[in-house]
Amino acid sequence: xxxxxxxxxxxxxxxxxxxxxxxxxxxxxxxxxxxxxxxxxxxxxxxxxxxxxxxxxxxxxxxxxxxxxxxxxxxxxxxxxxxxxxxxxxxxxxxxxxxxxxxxxxxxxxxxx
Numbered sequence: 001x002x003x004x005x006x007x008x009x010x011x012x013x014x015x016x017x018x019x020x021x022x023x024x025x026x027x028x029x030x031x032x033x034x035x036x037x038x039x040x041x042x043x044x045x046x047x048x049x050x051x052x053x054x055x056x057x058x059x060x061x062x063x064x065x066x067x068x069x070x071x072x073x074x075x076x077x078x079x080x081x082x083x084x085x086x087x088x089x090x091x092x093x094x095x096x097x098x099x100x101x102x103x104x105x106x107x108x109x110x111x112x113x
Contacts, residue, residue, distance in 0.1 A: 001027075001028045001029065001042075003043075003046055003047060004050075005027050007050045007052060010052060010069050010070070010071050011071065014074070015074025015076055015077060016070050016074070017068070017069050018066055018067070018069075019067060019068075019069055020063065021035060021060055021062060021063045021064070021066070022063035022064070025039075025063060028043045034061075034063075035062070037061055040058070040060070040061060043059060044059055051071060051072045052069050052070065052072060053077060053081075054067050054068065054070070055067065055068040055080065056109070056110045056111075057111055057112060083107065083111055086100065087101075087107070087111035090108065091112065
């Protein structure tokens with residue numbers, strides 16, 4: 001997988017880049033004919049190694065879908081990490097802000113693994 005072009009694109013745009021899954025697949029696995037959930041999980045792990053996170057957290061298998069790739073150590077990356085922690089606590093019933101996702105229903109879907 002050659003994901004350095006994605007890392008450089010994120011760095012050039014102040015820590016965030018909106019990319020199509022077709023673009024991601026082209027650089028992650030150009031020999032693959034389609035995006036499987038297993039390939040998407042593998043891509044996520046490789047991006048994580050490069051210090052990148054994605055929204056949605058679980059990459060879509062449609063090449064027509066778009067995702068945000070965010071530098072983990074950027075200010076926005078820190079905000080996403082905090083929000084993801086709250087979403088994880090919500091899944092186990094320990095959310096310190098139990099009604100927060102009532103106000104932001106799309107956020108929970110993007111942050112859940």
